[in-house]
Amino acid sequence: MxxxxxxxxxxxxxxxxxxxxxxxxxxxxxxxxxxxxxxxxxxxxxxxxxxxxxxxxxxxxxxxxxxxxxxxxxxxxxxxxxxxxxxxxxxxxxxxxxxxxxxxxxxxxxxxxxxxxxxxxxxxxxxxxxxxxxxxxxxxxxxxxxxxxxxxxxxxxxxxxxxxxxxxxxxxxxxxxxxxxxxxxxxxxxxxxxxxxxxxxxxxxxxxxxxxxxxxxxxSQQQYKPNDKQIFSTITVCKKAQKLLRTEREKQALKKRVIHELIQAVFTRNFEATRQLYGLLQDLGPVPAKMKMLVAIHKLPFPFERTRQLYQQIRFGK
Incomplete structure (x- = not known):
């Protein structure tokens, strides 16, 4: 049957x-x-x-x-x-x-x-x-x-x-x-x-x-837009993943994800998400210099979102 x-x-x-x-x-x-x-x-x-x-x-x-x-x-x-x-x-x-x-x-x-x-x-x-x-x-x-x-x-x-x-x-x-x-x-x-x-x-x-x-x-089409709240669910899940890590390979995989989400938070000027993700990245080990620099300047009046849009257009044609 x-x-x-x-x-x-x-x-x-x-x-x-x-x-x-x-x-x-x-x-x-x-x-x-x-x-x-x-x-x-x-x-x-x-x-x-x-x-x-x-x-x-x-x-x-x-x-x-x-x-x-x-x-x-x-x-x-x-x-x-x-x-x-x-x-x-x-x-x-x-x-x-x-x-x-x-x-x-x-x-x-x-x-x-x-x-x-x-x-x-x-x-x-x-x-x-x-x-x-x-x-x-x-x-x-x-x-x-x-x-x-x-x-x-x-x-x-x-x-x-x-x-x-x-x-x-x-x-x-x-x-x-x-x-x-x-x-x-x-x-x-x-x-x-x-x-x-x-x-x-x-x-x-x-x-x-x-x-x-x-x-x-x-x-899904609202994700990574300014003031998008989905990123805080992503942070919650990343913290769950951190507790489940079993190997160094898995730790590096989570670090890769957190860096990706951190970049998106910076470029959409989501300051609270940036703060939380940077803290999680620090918990996972040494922070890459480029991430330190990005976070150091993320509150400056720089057109981060427009830069992200141009990148998306060049890479994905949208």
């Missing part, structure tokens, strides 16, 4: 994309699904769309929030009511390809219990569904052109964001051990990786099975 998969669909003002997203779940070739839709008090017409789907597809469980709770709390509310052996955290501005769950479950069922999370590649699309790029680099024949770490990934997830979180499927045992997402945080994926990777291995399935939509309203 197919194991039950709980697809937790999180919606906040996704009306433009909601029908395509929900159709992509309903059209999965995998049959044994528990579909739970949580609306986090949308202010557009998302609720009307969801209610229409619930009327037409009674297998959908609907949890409308009475107040805006944020992704972490909204997901946990559904997770604690769900029953699946596997869980998928699905934002309803993204799209699942028809074979996604079938292929992921088939791969997961071949792994032993030490593996807690399976992830894949993704296609990035714009508001209109047009192809932008793939998450991982591929050659002209579509073959993977970079190394994607799996297995013991703790040092890797500390150092850099290299997993496309919307592609993940997770064993329920991971969430049971962690007691769900940390509800004090503004976002969930970095904390999930840091807290789960010491105890569970990750598996990379070399397939493109999710379309990840990129649009201006996403929380």
């Amino acid at each position: 197919q194991p039950l998969v709980s697809v937790i669909c999180l919606c906040y003002n996704h009306a433009r994309f909601l029908r395509e997203a929900l159709d992509s779940v309903l059209n999965q070739t995998y049959q044994n699904l528990e579909i739970i839709v949580v609306d986090d008090l949308s202010t557009d017409n998302s609720r009307e769309i969801i209610e229409d789907y619930v009327r037409r597809f009674p297998q959908i469980k609907y949890l409308p929030n009475a107040q805006n709770l944020g992704n972490c709390v909204a997901f946990n509310r559904a997770y604690r009511l769900s029953k699946g052996k596997y869980l998928i955290d699905f934002a309803t501005d993204d799209v699942l390809m028809p074979e996604r769950i079938a292929e992921q479950v088939a791969a997961f069922e071949k792994l032993d219990e030490s593996y807690g999370i399976l992830f894949t590649d993704a296609e990035f699309i714009d508001d209109f569904g047009n192809h932008l790029l793939n998450f991982y680099k591929r050659d002209k024949n579509g073959n993977l052109a970079e190394n994607v770490p799996d297995g013991d990934v703790f040092a890797h997830v500390i150092a850099r964001h290299y997993i496309c979180s919307p592609t993940m499927i997770m064993r329920r045992t991971v969430f049971d051990k962690l007691n769900g997402y940390d509800e004090t945080l503004a976002y969930e994926d970095f904390d999930l990786w840091v807290r789960s990777a010491p105890d569970f291995k990750y598996f990379f399935l070399d397939r493109i099975l999710t379309k990840r939509r990129i649009h201006a309203a996403q929380m």
Whole structure:
């Protein structure tokens, strides 16, 4: 018998994309699904769309929030009511390809219990569904052109964001051990990786099975902008990672991450985040001279944000 998969669909003002997203779940070739839709008090017409789907597809469980709770709390509310052996955290501005769950479950069922999370590649699309790029680099024949770490990934997830979180499927045992997402945080994926990777291995399935939509309203698109509060959640998770360090390699990985976040804090003139990150960097060992210099001048009337924007334009074309 197919194991039950709980697809937790999180919606906040996704009306433009909601029908395509929900159709992509309903059209999965995998049959044994528990579909739970949580609306986090949308202010557009998302609720009307969801209610229409619930009327037409009674297998959908609907949890409308009475107040805006944020992704972490909204997901946990559904997770604690769900029953699946596997869980998928699905934002309803993204799209699942028809074979996604079938292929992921088939791969997961071949792994032993030490593996807690399976992830894949993704296609990035714009508001209109047009192809932008793939998450991982591929050659002209579509073959993977970079190394994607799996297995013991703790040092890797500390150092850099290299997993496309919307592609993940997770064993329920991971969430049971962690007691769900940390509800004090503004976002969930970095904390999930840091807290789960010491105890569970990750598996990379070399397939493109999710379309990840990129649009201006996403929380991720607000990151590293002036006064962005997500950076304080990042600092909290870095401090959690510091307590979990086991090797010098992991310590250096965390130092790399802290330096990256410190640079972003300086260039967005987030003075309190700069202070906290610099203190964490000092705790991890000798501070590089360039970081000392950067922090020494970070309050001067220098156009740091404009410099960062120019760098982003040159490096990434945006």
